[in-house]
Amino acid sequence: MTSQQRQLAVLVGVVLLTACGGSTPTGSPSETPPASPAADLPWNIVLIVVDDLGWTDLGVMGSAFHETPNIDALAAEGMRFTNAYAATTVCSPTRASILTGQYPARLRVTDWIDGHARPWAKLQIPEWTHRLPAEALTIAEALRPAGYASASIGKWHLGGESSRPEDHGFDLNVAGDHRGQPPSYHAPYGIPTLSEDAPNGAAYLTDRLTDEAIGFVTANRDRPFFLYLPYYTVHTPIEPEADRLAAYEAKAATQDAAAGAWTHRNPGYASMIESVDANVGRLLATLDTLSVADRTVVIFASDNGGLVLPLSPWGRVTTNWPLRVGKGSAYEGGVRVPFIVRWPGAMAPGSVERTPVISPDIYPTVLEIAGVRNLGGVVDGSSLVPTLRGEGTLERDAIYWHYPHYHPGGAAPYGAVRSGRYKLIEFYEDMRVELYDLDTSIAEVVNLVETLPEEATRLRDLLHAWRDEVGAQMPTENPDYDPEREFSFTR
Numbered sequence: 001m002t003s004q005q006r007q008l009a010v011l012v013g014v015v016l017l018t019a020c021g022g023s024t025p026t027g028s029p030s031e032t033p034p035a036s037p038a039a040d041l042p043w044n045i046v047l048i049v050v051d052d053l054g055w056t057d058l059g060v061m062g063s064a065f066h067e068t069p070n071i072d073a074l075a076a077e078g079m080r081f082t083n084a085y086a087a088t089t090v091c092s093p094t095r096a097s098i099l100t101g102q103y104p105a106r107l108r109v110t111d112w113i114d115g116h117a118r119p120w121a122k123l124q125i126p127e128w129t130h131r132l133p134a135e136a137l138t139i140a141e142a143l144r145p146a147g148y149a150s151a152s153i154g155k156w157h158l159g160g161e162s163s164r165p166e167d168h169g170f171d172l173n174v175a176g177d178h179r180g181q182p183p184s185y186h187a188p189y190g191i192p193t194l195s196e197d198a199p200n201g202a203a204y205l206t207d208r209l210t211d212e213a214i215g216f217v218t219a220n221r222d223r224p225f226f227l228y229l230p231y232y233t234v235h236t237p238i239e240p241e242a243d244r245l246a247a248y249e250a251k252a253a254t255q256d257a258a259a260g261a262w263t264h265r266n267p268g269y270a271s272m273i274e275s276v277d278a279n280v281g282r283l284l285a286t287l288d289t290l291s292v293a294d295r296t297v298v299i300f301a302s303d304n305g306g307l308v309l310p311l312s313p314w315g316r317v318t319t320n321w322p323l324r325v326g327k328g329s330a331y332e333g334g335v336r337v338p339f340i341v342r343w344p345g346a347m348a349p350g351s352v353e354r355t356p357v358i359s360p361d362i363y364p365t366v367l368e369i370a371g372v373r374n375l376g377g378v379v380d381g382s383s384l385v386p387t388l389r390g391e392g393t394l395e396r397d398a399i400y401w402h403y404p405h406y407h408p409g410g411a412a413p414y415g416a417v418r419s420g421r422y423k424l425i426e427f428y429e430d431m432r433v434e435l436y437d438l439d440t441s442i443a444e445v446v447n448l449v450e451t452l453p454e455e456a457t458r459l460r461d462l463l464h465a466w467r468d469e470v471g472a473q474m475p476t477e478n479p480d481y482d483p484e485r486e487f488s489f490t491r
């Protein structure tokens with residue numbers, strides 16, 4: 001089977017399964033709730049976020065080029081969500097939503113911390129918050145009264161001075177600061193919050209962060225811990241480990257030419273994915289060795305879709321096919337992401353879940369698993385605990401996006417809503433809408449606005465009501481609008 005055929009098979013499987021509707025795990029859900037962790041300790045939480053990992057970038061999600069045996073095995077032991085979303089098409093807002101359970105629009109962290117200036121565009125973007133708001137309770141802050149040790153190891157990207165992980169409830173911050181990408185993946189890294197003196201001599205950033213994570217869980221094996229592990233990979237710069245590269249270069253050279261442009265074929269990117277997979281395997285093996293795997297929940301996520309721009313020495317970074325476009329766009333390629341949860345005893349191993357879920361759901365899910373009842377203030381996400389246990393479907397009308405910004409990935413200011421099989425996108429420059437049936441057109445090519453006007457109106461009303469409810473900041477007419485200079489970027 002060629003890689004294109006394999007991807008097509010995955011696509012057909014997804015379409016057929018979503019067309020059936022509902023949530024049907026592949027196995028039988030456990031009949032009894034999962035047992036309490038050993039020694040009456042609350043569950044440990046390991047939350048792994050891979051930066052910019054696209055929906056099809058894992059083997060288990062359909063890639064025939066990328067090799068991810070350890071993450072595939074995690075999915076085989078847990079539950080894999082096929083309709084999981086990031087709350088935005090860029091890094092910082094999604095991370096804010098993961099850590100607080102609130103939509104980026106409510107937090108007013110609607111773009112990545114630096115953002116893009118488009119001074120001559122049609123719309124003037126609203127001023128947004130360039131850090132995680134101090135008043136929003138994070139998972140680390142919420143877990144602290146329950147006796148959890150917490151660490152953020154990796155990319156933070158939610159503010160620098162006075163807004164680093166240690167300012168938001170984490171006991172330990174390794175490598176987290178304002179930046180969204182490392183100056184270098186090879187030592188010396190040039191990250192002020194990461195010592196250049198590697199304890200085990202690791203010379204590659206992904207290995208180094210995992211060493212730090214292993215040190216943290218080892219030191220805290222006898223108490224509940226929350227490990228937030230946002231790897232810098234696989235964000236640009238695409239800088240692989242040299243000894244992983246040759247195999248993928250050879251694979252790319254022999255890849256079936258008929259596979260076409262829509263398959264993964266970037267050897268540097270594939271090598272970086274292999275690095276993160278090997279390190280996830282190393283961390284999971286450590287949980288086994290420490291005898292804490294059976295009382296540790298592992299969550300694996302990405303913060304936005306894969307980057308399809310030609311920003312690597314090998315050309316385009318990745319493709320999210322069959323999804324449309326990628327990071328920085330309004331379409332599925334920008335926001336649909338891999339999402340896996342392994343909760344020992346809770347779900348049938350290898351479950352596949354089709355209910356749409358979104359990154360703010362992680363916060364109430366983690367807190368419910370930990371037995372923490374004080375959720376802080378408003379929580380936009382929904383706990384996935386019943387879904388994970390196979391005890392019911394998630395009851396909510398819709399999930400939402402609000403991105404009042406421009407992005408080189410293709411986005412102009414927009415909002416979107418998904419309700420059931422339908423997704424509506426509203427583009428703020430002219431308030432036009434597009435409506436897609438994701439069960440029949442996952443690639444968002446058949447706009448149904450004219451065919452299903454009542455559905456379009458229903459979704460638009462939902463979106464507008466939600467914007468009012470969260471206080472979403474809208475862009476305004478730009479007095480300096482200049483079509484001739486519109487696409488000039490200042491940064």
Ligand SMILES: [Ca+2]
Nearest residue numbers: 051052091303
């Ligand atoms: Ca990202």
